[in-house]
Structure formats: C-alpha cells, structure tokens
Amino acid sequence: MVTRVSILGATGSVGRSTADILVAHRDRFAVEAVAGGRDAPALADMAKRLGARFAAISDERALPELRACLGGTGIAAAGGEGAVMEAALRPADIVVASIVGAAGVRPTHAAVQAGRTVALANKESLVCAGAAFMRDARAGGATLLPLDSEHNAIFQALGRHRPDEIEQMVITASGGPFRTWPAGRIATARREEALAHPNWSMGAKITIDSASLMNKGLELIEAHHLFGVSPERLGVVVHPQSIVHGLVSFSDGSVVAGLALPDMRVPIAHCLGFPERLGTSARRLDLASIARLDFEAPDLARFPALRLAMEALEAGAGAPTVLNAANEVAVAAFLGGRLRFGDMAPLCEAMLDRFGEARDSGVLDSVEAALALDAEVRRAAEALVPAALKSAH
Structure with missing residues (x-):
C-alpha cells in the first residue's frame, strides 16, 4: 500500500532530509503536496523531484515565478496563507510539519483537526498553544509522531x-x-x-x-x-x-x-x-x-x-x-x-x-x-x- 505524504516547510533542512527518505523509498510513498515560504525555484525543484500533485508558496508575490518554474509539469500551484492551509488539508496519510516558527502553527493545527498523522517538527505548535493544540489533536483523532531528534x-x-x-x-x-x-x-x-x-x-x-x-x-x-x-x-x-x-x-x-x-x-x-x-x-x-x-x-x-x-x-x-x-x-x-x-x-x-x-x-x-x-x-x-x-x- 502506498502512503501519501504532504510536506509543510519542504525547502527547509527537515524538508530536504524528508525528500531524501521519500526518494529512497519511491515504491512506498507518493507526495500529495509541498509547501514553502518564498523560494519559488527551490519549491518547484522539490515538487518536481517528488512528483507532488500540489505546491503552495506562502509569499503570494512568488506565485508567478513558481507557476513559471512548474510550467508543463501538471503540478498545481497556489500562493498565500490559504494555499499553505490547502496543502495541510489535502488528502494525505502523513503530514510532515516542519515550517519554522509560529508561522507553522495554523497549518499544523489544521492537519491535526482533520485527523491526520502528523510528523511534528514545528515545536512552536506546542510551545505557543500546547494545551489547546493537544486537546484539538485528541478531539480530531490525530496521531502525533515526534520528529525532532530529541x-x-x-x-x-x-x-x-x-x-x-x-x-x-x-x-x-x-x-x-x-x-x-x-x-x-x-x-x-x-x-x-x-x-x-x-x-x-x-x-x-x-x-x-x-x-x-x-x-x-x-x-x-x-x-x-x-x-x-x-x-x-x-x-x-x-x-x-x-x-x-x-x-x-x-x-x-x-x-x-x-x-x-x-x-x-x-x-x-x-x-x-x-x-x-x-x-x-x-x-x-x-x-x-x-x-x-x-x-x-x-x-x-x-x-x-x-x-x-x-x-x-x-x-x-x-x-x-x-x-x-x-x-x-x-x-x-x-x-x-x-x-x-x-x-x-x-x-x-x-x-x-x-x-x-x-x-x-x-x-x-x-x-x-x-x-x-x-x-x-x-x-x-x-x-x-x-x-x-x-x-x-
């Protein structure tokens, strides 16, 4: 059975390491969505490398460049906070939550509310809103897997x-x-x-x-x-x-x-x-x-x-x-x-x-x-x- 994966923070260090694992086990995984901040070429390269269905860039000003980089690939693209939320909510078995800082809280929260399995590297979700976040994760039936090495x-x-x-x-x-x-x-x-x-x-x-x-x-x-x-x-x-x-x-x-x-x-x-x-x-x-x-x-x-x-x-x-x-x-x-x-x-x-x-x-x-x-x-x-x-x- 193929496991569908979405990566929030795909162009960061955790996202790049995640891509290495996914590429090494292509027969086991398919990538639904990748989301990044403002580096359109890097996000496009990641989306193409992983065969993602959807790419979201949080800086909407970078969307035209992202679409140009993805031209002819068939990979859908969108920009802005709503696009990152869409990436978090698209059908995936595992969401890798590795956006750095409080910027990652809302999309990570959306994924747990939707009952996803979340590989959690965005520690700010629990530092900033720990009690409410864990309550909503339990209510949504989400599974949290700790991704930080410690x-x-x-x-x-x-x-x-x-x-x-x-x-x-x-x-x-x-x-x-x-x-x-x-x-x-x-x-x-x-x-x-x-x-x-x-x-x-x-x-x-x-x-x-x-x-x-x-x-x-x-x-x-x-x-x-x-x-x-x-x-x-x-x-x-x-x-x-x-x-x-x-x-x-x-x-x-x-x-x-x-x-x-x-x-x-x-x-x-x-x-x-x-x-x-x-x-x-x-x-x-x-x-x-x-x-x-x-x-x-x-x-x-x-x-x-x-x-x-x-x-x-x-x-x-x-x-x-x-x-x-x-x-x-x-x-x-x-x-x-x-x-x-x-x-x-x-x-x-x-x-x-x-x-x-x-x-x-x-x-x-x-x-x-x-x-x-x-x-x-x-x-x-x-x-x-x-x-x-x-x-x-």
Missing part, C-alpha cells in the same frame, strides 16, 4: 511503558558554538559565529536558538505537552558529541537512551515508516571509534535563555506563548544586525514581565487566542528593539 529518541525509549513508571525525561544539547565561551564573549558574538553550529546543519533561526540554548528550553515545553510529563520530571544535559539524543529514567532505576549520529534522516525515517523501520543511508554509529561521550550540566548564568524557558514552562498558561513570540522577534533582529546576541534574552525577559497579567490569566482556551497573544507580544517586542540596540552602544 523527542523522537524519547518516543522510541518509552516503548509501551506506563506514565507512572517514568521518573525523568532528559533531552540533550550539544552546547552549540559557545559552550566553552565566557559570558562576555557570548554577549558580543557575531552573526557568523552564532551560525557555526558544531554538529548540525539547520536553518538560521534554529541555529541561533541552539547557540543561545533557547532551543532546548522550547524542546522542554514541547516535551511537556507531547508526553504529558510534569516540568519537574524534565531535564537538559549538555552532550557535545550529539550522539545521545534523549534519555528516559524509569522507576526501577534503569535508563533507556536513544543514540544515533547527528542526521535528521534517522528520526524522519522512523516517523515515515512507523511502526515499521525504513532503511536509510545515514552513517552508522561506531562507539569504539568515537571513544568517549561527555556530559555536563547546562550553565544557566551564561545561557539565560534556557533559564527563561524553564521558568516559562513552570509558570505555564500564556508564559511560553509570550516567550516564543519575543524570541522570534529577538532572533530576527539579531540576524538582521539590529540586536546584540547578549540582548536577546533580556528582550524576552522584558516581554515576560510586561505581559505578566496576560500570561498568568489561565490556560489559553484556543489556538487562535494563543496566536492573538503572540501577535500582541511581537508588536511590543519589535518596538523595544531599537531601544535595546541603542542601550548596547
């Missing part, structure tokens, strides 16, 4: 164990390019230094989050909703080799860990083939050649973004929504040269303070309510960026 490792380690048998879940962090840097040097790090991840090849936003360790904080929030585990049973350990991706400690004292070389094709293949295993061309793990695996506690003083995320997870309600929105503004400002690296966490903390009443008013009752708060925080954070930059000089 959550996928935990998912595999859990097996069929009952929640009351779990003592702790731990996700690992490489430590990023600044793992050994002093705080003062981290604060003034340049764009190219922050983008030089030692182990993974990812998009700019996720790479910056990895450099600040914000990514680990967001992943803790995601794990809380995904696995239903309380904040005090979640943890982070820095592991520079990125071989161990996640660990689960059980009530009998045993620990089960997920190991693999850092290659996104491994968790993607697991999701696409689940519950079976798909073969991949990923390099195999040879522990003898690696020789050692190192672990250390994260330094919350040098990496305050992780501390803020842990506090937001503990606070619950709208705090993660506020944090995520402020962080997206901060990262974009840093990448655009409008904010120092060391000013990103203070900007996020300022927004958590400013929106204290909104964030603590209770669990956001819908995805749309979460996105409304997200938009409000973004406007306030953007207004603070020039002041933050001025104070830094």
